[in-house]
Amino acid sequence: MTGKEPDVGGAVAGSASFGVARSQRHRATGIRKPWLVAVSRPFGAGLFRAVFRLRVLGVEHVPPVGAVLFAGNHSGFLDGPLVYVLAPRPATFLAKSELFVGPLARVLGWLGQIPVHRGRPDRAALRAGLAVLQHGGALGVFPEGTRGTGRLEEVADGLAYLALRSGAPVVPIAVLGTAEALPKGRRLPRWQAPVTVVFGAPLELQVEGDRRARRTVRTAAEQLRLALVAHVRAATEAAAYASAPGSHEREA
Numbered sequence: 001m002t003g004k005e006p007d008v009g010g011a012v013a014g015s016a017s018f019g020v021a022r023s024q025r026h027r028a029t030g031i032r033k034p035w036l037v038a039v040s041r042p043f044g045a046g047l048f049r050a051v052f053r054l055r056v057l058g059v060e061h062v063p064p065v066g067a068v069l070f071a072g073n074h075s076g077f078l079d080g081p082l083v084y085v086l087a088p089r090p091a092t093f094l095a096k097s098e099l100f101v102g103p104l105a106r107v108l109g110w111l112g113q114i115p116v117h118r119g120r121p122d123r124a125a126l127r128a129g130l131a132v133l134q135h136g137g138a139l140g141v142f143p144e145g146t147r148g149t150g151r152l153e154e155v156a157d158g159l160a161y162l163a164l165r166s167g168a169p170v171v172p173i174a175v176l177g178t179a180e181a182l183p184k185g186r187r188l189p190r191w192q193a194p195v196t197v198v199f200g201a202p203l204e205l206q207v208e209g210d211r212r213a214r215r216t217v218r219t220a221a222e223q224l225r226l227a228l229v230a231h232v233r234a235a236t237e238a239a240a241y242a243s244a245p246g247s248h249e250r251e252a
Helices: 034-051 079-086 102-110 123-134 158-166 214-242
Strands: 053-057 068-072 092-096 114-116 138-141 170-176 194-199
Touching (some): 079 138, 079 170, 123 138, 123 158, 138 158, 158 214
Parallel strands (some): 068 138, 092 114, 092 138
């Protein structure tokens, strides 16, 4: 790694204070168990379909093999788990390090998730994410960095850095309705709340210059932000049309 690594905190969800001592940083304590990944995804998908009025669209856009980056908007706690279980292929996600405590640190390790420490360049998370992509895997990020409106008004550079270094296509994902399905402060989700997940066509970056240079990464990050904004807007409009009286859009 060079000194040009961007802040990858934008690849995770949630908010926290930074400046945590290195010895206190949370980490995965379990080793990835493929059988558990294979079991947890259909189980989780079935559970979400039972609880919510769930629609999943655009899965045909996801490359069936080879490295791929999933990038989604982030407005609710359920965004990450939903994409994890509903993506048409298993994916490793960059997750906020604060989740990696106690037994959950072991479970997240078993599921192959990567902790990222926010507020500064996390070289370990970058290396782990690149390794997933270099081995032809799928890596998921939420580049807004924290739960908000999900409008992608600001995107950190981590996603662009990973895309440029790996050459992997970026599949945009719009996750709609999670903020209303499980609002902040509410322990249980709202029964049969409408939730929609839309996978878009892979994005291609058009940049010039050194792909490791900060300026190039920043240019690529803005390109990705605008493309993600357009995808979320289109998905939102389509969801509104589908839920209008007289629509025959089927639920997943």
